[in-house]
Amino acid sequence: MQILDRRLNPSGRSLPNRQRFLRRAKALVQEAVRDASAKRDIRSADEGGEVSIPLHGIREPSFHHGSGGTRDHVLPGNKEYREGDEIQRPPSGGGGSGNEGSPDGGGEDAFRFVLTREEFLSLFLDDLELPDLAKRRLVEGSDPAWHRAGYSVAGTPSNLSLARTMRNSLSRRIALKRPRPEAVAALEAEIAALEGQPGSDDRIAKLKAELEIQLRRSQRIPWIDPIDVRYRRFEPVPRPVARAVMFCLMDVSGSMTEEMKDLAKRFYTLLYIFLQRRYKQVEIVFIRHTHEAAEVDEETFFHSRETGGTLVSTALEEMRKVVADRYPPSDWNIYAAQASDGDNAAGDSQRTARLLIDTILPACQYYAYIEVGRDGDHGMPGFPRGPTDLWRTYEQLVSAGAPMAMKKVRGRRDIFPVFRELFAKRGLLEEAKA
Amino acid sequence: MNAPVSTSPLLYEGADWDFATLMRIHDACEVVAVRDLGLDFYTNRIEIISAEQMLDAYASTGLPLFYRHWSFGKQFAQHEALYRKGLRGLAYEIVINSDPCLSYVMEENTATLQALVIAHAAFGHNHFFKNNRLFKEWTDAKGILDYLEFAKGYIAECEDRYGEIAVERVLDSAHALMNYGVHRHHRRTIDLRSEEQRERERRAHDERMYNVLWSTLPERSSSSAVADDVEKRRALLQLPQENVLYFLEKSAPRLAPWQREVIRIVRNVAQYFHPQRQTKMMNEGCATYVHHRILNTLHREGQLTDGALLEALHSHTSVIMQPDFDDPRYSGINPYALGFAMMEDIERICREPTEEDRAWFPDFAGCGDPMPVLRHGWAEFRDESFILQFLSPHLMRKMKLFHLKDDAAQPALRVDAMHDERGYRRLRRALAKQYDPAWTDPDIQVVDVDLSGDRRLILEHRVQDGRLLEEQEARQVLRHLAHLWSYDVLLREVDPTTGASLREHAVSPPR
Incomplete structure (x- = not known):
């Protein structure tokens, strides 16, 4: 008879199996993640969670009997039946209540399970076709900085705190009355001085006894005891402790379809995840506009419909107001992302450009404009519509050197390139630091 | 320190336990099991595991170490989701038919549950494993742990050498046929310990092996010899064969040696579990009866409190x-x-x-x-x-x-x-x-191979009581079979009384 404690064995023994399962069901899981991230709000995009995939895709087949033929069931709990009784067949499911369940259990048509945050995020980013390098940056949390945090009794020799150790040693020596070396030396000197002088034998004997005691005591009470030793302690602290605010600007006039809004949402989500990795606190401001702009909550932002013309400058004006009220650029990193189908009222372009150059861009870390369009627009010969008003306006700004990114987005895969610039900048910065 | 000398016969009080408690419980149970019930069991090994480890064990059909496959990950995910939502609790214990007999018990169990579990698994199931004829004849309790270790290592090595995907395809196919990977009737004694050694020897032998399927010698074709040929061929290929995996392992023409070995591993695992399928009811009945008798005896002798017995009875009756x-x-x-x-x-x-x-x-x-x-x-x-x-x-x-x-x-x-x-x-x-x-599973056998033509493999489902196969899944399984066989596969569903063919499924291997 033996009793073993297995609880301390390394956990996660089934992880390789789980990875194999996720690889196997990748297409299905990805689909599920896509659905789930469309339903979630931006802030919870990078949490894990339950997803459900259709069972048929991951079935393990086996030979078993189909319906038809003769079956026998022996059942417990007879109440009224007599031999020879006939019973109406239950409406669905061949064979009535006695039917043994299918080997997969219950014949459910959906398979539900829980994804971890990392798995969810990695699938979400995969779906956007992010390059691996960028993905790794996003999935990994920022590595922590080590900050001094008091003293500890254990540590490496290199972290030994000499001053603190000696202080402890000193107070202990005083408390335990360990003789100071000078005191011992003085006693020895006195004995040496008295040595040979007549009539001082008594005194010498007394002094010698005293010296004996002192020496014994200094032997018993060490100069430095292990309990004195202190080490400098360090604690991991998440590195960037800055705050960021993210402005989502979107044209919600009638020409923006649900599909376009979904693309925009993905872009915002990705930006949010990205910012969350870099800043401790990230706030989001949603501003929608038609011919007038308003700050709204996320639900309204994505799902309510408005009618009216299109005046981009109103949104920029609103953003300027919010920044002035609540997010002074000295305290906040400001990121802005604007999504639109490119329409703008004639005559508003001038005002928009002015606002951007004079107030918005100087306050922003980053300004991205994405112009969403339908898939169908893409390959049309001749591209019937030329560049839109807004595009032309912004293009002029960019060519004049304004710090903003702009991109036409027609599908999910187009979203990432908008970020490339941002990543590139960050990479350069890091190199410069190193 | 003076250990308090306990005069009370009680094994424990309250819900807490430690290793010494478990030891006392085990020893007390052993006394009753031997003295009153006359049980005969393997040496016990009790392992304490956490809930997560229990989920792990679930996912690999209770075996402590098992090769890697996505289906186990799938099961784990499913159990975990149910467990997290509180829809399903976990078993109190899992017991492995091995010598020494391994019982896993959960750390969350109360002392009374541990007593129940030890009496149930470490004595009830253990006695059954050691004494039941099916287990004695068909499984090798001494060798199973070593064999699983070998299987896990072998399959990991194959994954390294031939890629996860290639190994997975073979395993998928073999799993689909797992129920047809057992010898039901005749059986020589098994010795799983020497499996590893045999694998090496077999590889050497295979290189010299004569495979009738590749025979290219010119045949004397005379009409009178045709019937003879059929008999000879069937004898050479050991047909008809109910163990489909065994047949594939020995005779599938285009499998690499490692693929044969992987099939053999699946087959051996299936064979190991075969007695459990056939004795589930008795095995549980035996263990439940044993724990009931043991706990009641302990209570009568004053080793369990009334409260403990009531708690045990509560679990007992819900089971x-x-x-x-x-x-x-x-x-x-x-x-x-x-x-x-x-x-x-x-x-x-x-x-x-x-x-x-x-x-x-x-x-x-x-x-x-x-x-x-x-x-x-x-x-x-x-x-x-x-x-x-x-x-x-x-x-x-x-x-x-x-x-x-x-x-x-x-x-x-x-x-x-x-x-x-x-x-x-x-x-x-x-x-x-x-x-x-034999009645609940469809009766399917390999009956012939068309050697003169396109090497088509022919199987027969002897239909009982008019119960035909579920067609969709049957075709999927046949696709797996065709993948291992590498040529066309035909499954005939026949009425055994008249010999009439009721339905046929023909499948070609995936290209």
């Missing part, structure tokens, strides 16, 4: 709960319920038989001591034969069993037999049949 057929909770006959009821019934017949019992069971009715009868039953029978031999009219009445015949050709279901004088024997036969894998 052996049998909902009626029309209850929404009904999901088949609970093997614990039927098993325990049969064991108790045998005890009753031995101690206080009625006239009816004496007529039905003249061999042992009124013999006084149930243990020799039970031990004999546990050793020599499987579920099907145990029911045929020991299910009494008294128990059929008590459980109010009845037999329902469901003929798809008839508009209504018919009550064929019930718990009365006319029905007992028929009812018992029908119930026994439900526990016979």
Whole structure:
């Protein structure tokens, strides 16, 4: 008879199996993640969670009997039946209540399970076709900085705190009355001085006894005891402790379809995840506009419909107001992302450009404009519509050197390139630091 | 420190336990098991695991180390989701048929549950594993752990060498045929320990092996020899063959040696589990009966408090709960319920038989001591034969069993037999049949290979009671089979009485 404690064995023994399962069901899981991230709000995009995939895709087949033929069931709990009784067949499911369940259990048509945050995020980013390098940056949390945090009794020799150790040693020596070396030396000197002088034998004997005691005591009470030793302690602290605010600007006039809004949402989500990795606190401001702009909550932002013309400058004006009220650029990193189908009222372009150059861009870390369009627009010969008003306006700004990114987005895969610039900048910065 | 000298006979008090408590519980159970029940068991090894480890163990069908495959990850994910939502609790224990006998117990269990689990698994199941004829003949308790270790290592090595995907394809296909990877009838003694050695020798031998499928010698074709050829071919290929995986391992023409070995591993695991499928009801009945007797004895002797016994009984009764057929909770006959009821019934017949019992069971009715009868039953029978031999009219009445015949050709279901004088024997036969894998699994065999033509593999499903295969899945399994065989596969569903073909499925290997 033996009793073993297995609880301390390394956990996660089934992880390789789980990875194999996720690889196997990748297409299905990805689909599920896509659905789930469309339903979630931006802030919870990078949490894990339950997803459900259709069972048929991951079935393990086996030979078993189909319906038809003769079956026998022996059942417990007879109440009224007599031999020879006939019973109406239950409406669905061949064979009535006695039917043994299918080997997969219950014949459910959906398979539900829980994804971890990392798995969810990695699938979400995969779906956007992010390059691996960028993905790794996003999935990994920022590595922590080590900050001094008091003293500890254990540590490496290199972290030994000499001053603190000696202080402890000193107070202990005083408390335990360990003789100071000078005191011992003085006693020895006195004995040496008295040595040979007549009539001082008594005194010498007394002094010698005293010296004996002192020496014994200094032997018993060490100069430095292990309990004195202190080490400098360090604690991991998440590195960037800055705050960021993210402005989502979107044209919600009638020409923006649900599909376009979904693309925009993905872009915002990705930006949010990205910012969350870099800043401790990230706030989001949603501003929608038609011919007038308003700050709204996320639900309204994505799902309510408005009618009216299109005046981009109103949104920029609103953003300027919010920044002035609540997010002074000295305290906040400001990121802005604007999504639109490119329409703008004639005559508003001038005002928009002015606002951007004079107030918005100087306050922003980053300004991205994405112009969403339908898939169908893409390959049309001749591209019937030329560049839109807004595009032309912004293009002029960019060519004049304004710090903003702009991109036409027609599908999910187009979203990432908008970020490339941002990543590139960050990479350069890091190199410069190193 | 002076250890407090305990004069109380109590094994423990309250819900907390430590290793010393477990040790005391085990030793006390052992005394009762040997003295009162006359059990004979492998040495015990009890391992304490956490909930997460229990989920791990679930995912690999309870085996402590198993090769890697996505399907286990799938099961883990499913159990985990259910467990997290609180929809399903975890088993208190898992026990492995090995020598020494491994029992996993959960750390969350209270002391009483640990006592219940130890009595149940470490003595009940353990005795059954060591003594039942099926387990003795078909499994190798000494070698299983080493063999699993070898299998895990071998498959990991294959993954390194040939890629995860390639190995997965073979495993997928072999798993689909797992139920057809056992020898049901004849069997030489198995020695899993030498499997690794054999694998090496086999590889050397295979290189010299003569494979009839690749025979290119010119054949003398004369019409009179045709019948002879068929017989010779069948003999050479050992046809007909019910063990499809065995046949593939030995005769599939285009498998690489490692693929054959992977199939062999799946086959050996299937064979190891085969007795468990056939004795589920008895095995649980035996273990439940044993824990019931042991705990009651301990309580009578003052080693368990009243509270502990009540807690144990609470778990006991929920385990052996049998909902009626029309209850929404009904999901088949609970093997614990039927098993325990049969064991108790045998005890009753031995101690206080009625006239009816004496007529039905003249061999042992009124013999006084149930243990020799039970031990004999546990050793020599499987579920099907145990029911045929020991299910009494008294128990059929008590459980109010009845037999329902469901003929798809008839508009209504018919009550064929019930718990009365006319029905007992028929009812018992029908119930026994439900526990016979040979009856519940479709009877499929490899019957021939078309050697003169396109090397098509021909299988036969001998249709019983007009129950044809579920077509969609059957085709999927056949695709897996064709993948291993590498040529076309034909499955004929035939009526065994007339020999008429009822349906055919032909599948080509995936290109």
